[in-house]
Amino acid sequence: MALENSSPLVSFRRGEQVFSLGTRDEDVLHLHGSQGLGLPPVDIQLVDRIGADGAKENGVRYKEREIFIPLLIHKRTLAECTAVRRELYSFLDPHEGPVEIVIEDPATGTVRRISGRYKGGLEGDFDSGFHGAWQTLGLKFVCPDPWWLGEQKLISLSVAPGTKPFISSSRSFFPVVLSQSTVQDRFTVEIAGAGEVAPTWQVTGPGEDLMISNGEEVFRVNHQLRADETLIIDTAKRRLIPDVWEKVPLSSRLFPLKPGANHLHITMTGATHETRITLVYAERFLEAI
Structure with missing residues (x-):
C-alpha cells in the first residue's frame, strides 16, 4: 500500500x-x-x-x-x-x-x-x-x-431579545466549526485533546454580579460593569483586568475546562442586549501529527 x-x-x-x-x-x-x-x-x-x-x-x-x-x-x-x-x-x-x-x-x-x-x-x-x-x-x-495547542476558539454569549437568558454563538479565529447546545443560560463546551484548558473570559457590560459555574466549582465577581466597560478573567495567569479581586468572594474558584463535555452555567443581573460574555480558549494536545 x-x-x-x-x-x-x-x-x-x-x-x-x-x-x-x-x-x-x-x-x-x-x-x-x-x-x-x-x-x-x-x-x-x-x-x-x-x-x-x-x-x-x-x-x-x-x-x-x-x-x-x-x-x-x-x-x-x-x-x-x-x-x-x-x-x-x-x-x-x-x-x-x-x-x-x-x-x-x-x-x-x-x-x-x-x-x-x-x-x-x-x-x-x-x-x-x-x-x-x-x-x-x-x-x-x-x-x-x-504541550501542543490547537486552533484558538471563541464562544460569544449575548442576551436573547425580550428575555434574560443568554444565547450563544461561536466562531474561531481559524475555520473551525464548534458544536454547541444552549438551554437558557446553560451551554456545553466540548474540549478535545488530553490536557485541561485555561480559558480567558471577557465580560462587557452593562451588568453586575457575574457568576460562572461548571456545576461543581463557582466563580463570582460582585462587581458592576457599566455599558462598554470590560472585565477580563485570565484563568491561566490568574489575574483580573481591572484588578477587582476585593470583589471576589473567598469561596470563588477559577476553574479550567476539562477534556470532554463541560456543562457551564452563567448568570449576570442587569444584563441587556448590549451585554457580551466571550470565552476564548485553545485545546491542548500531546502530539502534532
Whole structure:
C-alpha cells in the first residue's frame, strides 16, 4: 500500500511575521526527518526501596521537548541562498524570544502550534550540507511547555431579545466549526485533546454580579460593569483586568475546562442586549501529527 505523499506544512511565527517552509515546488522546503512531533519526553521519578528489591514509583511527568526541523534552501545563486539564511538568522534570534512553531497536517486537517526557542542549526558550518546555491539545514528548538495547542476558539454569549437568558454563538479565529447546545443560560463546551484548558473570559457590560459555574466549582465577581466597560478573567495567569479581586468572594474558584463535555452555567443581573460574555480558549494536545 502506497503512503500518502503529504508532508506536514511547517511555519515559524513571531508576532505578525511568518516564515513558511514549502513541501514541493517552493525554494525553501521542509524535508523528511522531523523529530519531536509526538509524545514529549517522560520523567519517571523512582525512589529506592530500603531493604527490598527494586524501586518505588514516586511520580510521572512530561519534560520539556526538543524539536528538530530539517529544511532545504534551493535558490538560483549563492547570493540568494545567503539572503535566505541571513533572514533565518534574524527571524530565529533567541535573544528576541521564542517563536511559535506551527504544524499543519494535510492528512488529518489538524493544526498544532507550540512555543519554542531556537537552540541550534545555524552556526554557519559550511560542510557536506552546503552546495553554493542550495543548502540543507537542521533547526533545533527547545520547548519548555511540551504541550501542543490547537486552533484558538471563541464562544460569544449575548442576551436573547425580550428575555434574560443568554444565547450563544461561536466562531474561531481559524475555520473551525464548534458544536454547541444552549438551554437558557446553560451551554456545553466540548474540549478535545488530553490536557485541561485555561480559558480567558471577557465580560462587557452593562451588568453586575457575574457568576460562572461548571456545576461543581463557582466563580463570582460582585462587581458592576457599566455599558462598554470590560472585565477580563485570565484563568491561566490568574489575574483580573481591572484588578477587582476585593470583589471576589473567598469561596470563588477559577476553574479550567476539562477534556470532554463541560456543562457551564452563567448568570449576570442587569444584563441587556448590549451585554457580551466571550470565552476564548485553545485545546491542548500531546502530539502534532
